[in-house]
Amino acid sequence: MTTSIKILKTVKPPLRWVPEQGEFTIEFLKSKSKDANGPSYAALTEGADSILHEAQRILGRCLPPGNIEEDPETGLVVGYVQSGKTLSFETVIALARDNGYGMIIVLAGTKNNLRDQSEERLKKDLGIDDGGDHWYHLSNPTTSAKNQIETRLQAWQKKSTKKALLITVLKHGGRIEDLAKVLAKLDLSCVPSLIIDDESDQASLNTKAARIKAGLAAINEVSTTYKSILTLRAVLPHHSYLQYTATPQANLLLVQTDFLNPNFAELVTPGESYTGGTAFFIDNADLIVEIPTKQVPSKTNNVVSPPKSLLQALRYFLLAAAHHSLTREKGIKAKDRNRSMMVHPAMATSSHKTYKSWVDKALKTLRRTVEDLHASDPAVAGAKFEVEYESLAKSFPDIRPLRELIAELLDEVFDELNVVEVNGTKDAEKKVNWRATRYWILVGGAKLDRGYTVEGLCITYMPRPLGSAPAADTLQQRARFFGYKKPYLGLCRVFVQGTVKAAFTEYIEHEEFVREALANHRGLPLAKWRRDFILTEMLKPTRGNVIGLGIRRIPVNGWLVPKVMQRDDNAAAANRTLLIDVVTKWRRDFGPDENAATVLSGVKDSPHNVIVDIPLRNVLDDFLLNVQVRDPSDAEQHTAMLIGLAAMLREDESLKVDVFLMNRLDTGYRTREAGHGLPAEHRFAPINQYFSQSAGMLNDRDHCFSDRITLQLRKFDLGTHQRDKSKADIKDVTWFALNVPAKLRKALLVEERG
Structure with a gap:
């Protein structure tokens, strides 16, 4: 235990406080290790990714039970489907009881069968069925339960051997309102409380958020279950609210002012025998049978x-x-x-x-x-x-x-x-x-x-079909076949239609991308994280009615061309130096460059040269990560491009890029792109002049391959005078364009910021 506390005290950013495992938590974890299908006690308690350590991190981000003056806290806890989220929040509940929380409320599913399943497991695992000395339990309490709740909480406050109150309630507006009405009649000022919202992305969120964002509904027009949760939270003067889910897309796309918007995120790490999307759809694709x-x-x-x-x-x-x-x-x-x-x-x-x-x-x-x-x-x-x-x-x-x-x-x-x-x-x-x-x-x-x-x-x-643009989180929640199946994984088979198989396969990349981003922001204020997701074009992130943030999709597919380059003189100078250095390096390491006609089919001569087969890793590290793109619109597309290319590289480290040196990097001359009505210092690149679609002409757009990534590099002077290069307003502009073939396409879902 001492070692665990030492580790927790080094967590960055620091925890608010360090929960200690007491008698009940130890008893609970030992009991779970004896379950027929449970992990060993060592697996539960040892190591930074153990159930105990992660539960301590989660509770340590919540309000300390001894300080009743702080505002309520909201946290998001993300696991995989069927990965052990229930065991995680059971451990958090055990720690909360040992560390001075008097009341724990579990919103346990939107259907009675799910609530019954969760409630029965909690009663069994926490020893309530055995008549233990640690808990009082109430299920779906109504207004008639006021005296019972009051008596239990008074006993908790005055006795040294404390029995905390566990309340399980169906995630239904009426049921939660009933509980809130009861609690509103009690003095809870000295009762630290914890709310666990299981499957928090379902039903809990405001289904009118999109209408509010669009101006079609008043700011106070909210859905029933969401309103009941806010009412419940309002009557608990000292509480933390933990949102547990395997599909956090909806939670992460709430507007920052939403009352359920999480302040921090923590992760649940599955055990070694867990088999999720990667195990089925990537590593063992023979387990999937197409219907x-x-x-x-x-x-x-x-x-x-x-x-x-x-x-x-x-x-x-x-x-x-x-x-x-x-x-x-x-x-x-x-x-x-x-x-x-x-x-x-x-x-x-x-x-x-x-x-x-x-x-x-x-x-x-x-x-x-x-x-x-x-x-x-x-x-x-x-x-x-x-x-x-x-x-x-x-x-x-x-x-x-x-x-x-x-x-x-x-x-x-x-x-x-x-x-x-x-x-x-x-x-x-x-x-x-x-x-x-x-x-x-x-x-x-x-x-x-x-x-x-x-x-x-x-x-x-x-055999259930994919449907039209289904929500990614809804699709993933159908994967009941994930879980702790490693010992018999080879005996498993999943029969789905081809489109469903493709959607699951592509979802995995999105899931890992979001999880990696959350890991990088673990414990940090989520308000500071811009929501940029890789998401296949087959799927939307979640049901549209709960999305409060402005989001849009940027395709990383086809030609990606900055409209504005050299936004300031410092960027222009840095990019000029970068271009010289990187071309020198690539000629040395991967050259020499040759005439583009030698690699383009049907072309006898070309004014451009090309260096073929430069590893994508080098193109990213040497150039694309270093080139300065200062225009806000271009920078957003550039970020999407970088994220998309990084995702491609994770899938295939061997990807190569053909780099075309346009006009052999001789400095050309182009006039400012027509139609903007802006002076040359706005520095719009003359895209239409380079990518013209003149009939029968081989233009710059054709200098690429249909199945490989292409990078074009160019230098030019930019001016407003149609013919006189000497009157150029901007000298030695560095410009690039990237082409991603359709087979490698990605899409980035980005948060729009005002």
């Missing part, structure tokens, strides 16, 4: 029988379940006791019934077929699964022999398998009891999205 569009029911595509890809997914699942049945630990407290499959077709519950009927029918037919074939010839029965088995054997070489798996299907798996709908219909499974049986197939839509944990999920069948 042909013709196998997905739609208004224009009538599918009347179980699609072949669904039947294939079922065979994968049965083999994975059989392997689990043969190799699992036995006993009540056995680890990793379930294997499950999720079928996630669409929002409409009618589609859930269709897919469930297909699954039921397919399993019944398959079981009967395997039983009949196995009785006469086990090898023939195994042949029904041969394709899937060979695929699994490649990704998971330790899989048991096929003949053993088939026998186990008949002996155990078929009998232990339960297929249920998980949705809001009356016939659906209201609560999955994972201990009732070992193998499950869950069919559903929204209730299997955000926040829902599917135990032992190994096969996901998600």
Whole structure:
């Protein structure tokens, strides 16, 4: 513990205070280490990225419990989907109790099944179910609970052995308002409080923010749940509010004056066995199986029988379940006791019934077929699964022999398998009891999205289409197949349509970009961070109605050309020197330069030279990061270009650039770009003169390649006189243009600042 405190005292920027782990936190973490699927105690407590250390950092950014004069604090805590955010905030709750917080309120999901899931886990993990001495618990309290809450808080204040009050409440305007009304009648001036908002980007935020920004709604016109959270916060004189999420886009795009705008951000680091987007879509792309569009029911595509890809997914699942049945630990407290499959077709519950009927029918037919074939010839029965088995054997070489798996299907798996709908219909499974049986197939839509944990999920069948410009955070929250699956990752498969696969793959870059930016601003005031995101053009960052900031998308694609260069004389002089130095260096290291006609198809002669195959890393480090771009509009595009190129380089370190030395770097002469009506000292580059589209002419725009990055460098004098170079107003202008081919395109989402 002493070592941990020493580490925490060196955190930069400094914490407000250093929470210490007390008796309950130690007890809690030891209990979690004994969970069937829990990490070791050492993994929970040792190292800067441990659950304990990060929880201490998070709480240490909140208000110190002993100082009741400071204004409320708001923090953002970001993890990955299915990465252990609940364990993180449970540890924060334990620390808060040990360090003098009297009341912790958890906004635990927008649906009853999610609230029940979170509440049951909290009661179990915090020892409330066992009648421990550390907590009072209330669920969705109404106005009738006033005396009960008052009594509990009075007991907390006067007793040396303190039992803190934990309140779990559905994230619903009415429920939160009820709680706020009760608390408003109590004296809470000496009760440090903590609010945990689980899945904080959902429902909590003001869905009228965009209308307010556009002037279509009054500043005080707010959505119901958002208003209820503000009301709750207003009755807590000394509190901190922590927003937990794996998809922080909406939280980060709130206007700076929003009452829920976070002041700081911290991260949750997943454990070693975590498998997220990179594990599935980058490192092990063979785990992703594309569903042909013709196998997905739609208004224009009538599918009347179980699609072949669904039947294939079922065979994968049965083999994975059989392997689990043969190799699992036995006993009540056995680890990793379930294997499950999720079928996630669409929002409409009618589609859930269709897919469930297909699954039921397919399993019944398959079981009967395997039983009949196995009785006469086990090898023939195994042949029904041969394709899937060979695929699994490649990704998971330790899989048991096929003949053993088939026998186990008949002996155990078929009998232990339960297929249920998980949705809001009356016939659906209201609560999955994972201990009732070992193998499950869950069919559903929204209730299997955000926040829902599917135990032992190994096969996901998600024919749900991408839709038109979906929100990045909504797409990512469908990834219930992420999680702590490293021990059996090779037995997992994810079935999606091709467009969904592409969107997930591209989202990963965006997610890592945002996370890296948050890591660089960890603990710092978020108001000082300009929100610039890499985001694929396939996706928008979040639902538009909650975005309070002005944002726009800058494409890093095609020609990127500064309109204004040499905004001041110092920049002009620095860029002239830079151009001479960098061309000298590149000629020495990658040259010599040659006539552009030698590399451009169909060109007999060119006035320009080229140096081919300069590594993108060198072009960035030597020139693009150093050239001075002073015009605000150009600088914004230049920043987008730098971020986009850096992202390309992370994906492929071998990328090369062809550098064209326009007019062999002889100083040309151009007049100020027509139509601006401004004197030459505004220094607009004559873009149209260089990139003219004269029919039948090979112009400067054509000096590039369709599949490679191109950089053009140029020198010219700039004036207003049409023909007389001697009357140039600006001498020796350095100018460049960059072309990014379509296959490497990126897009940067930028915050507009007034």
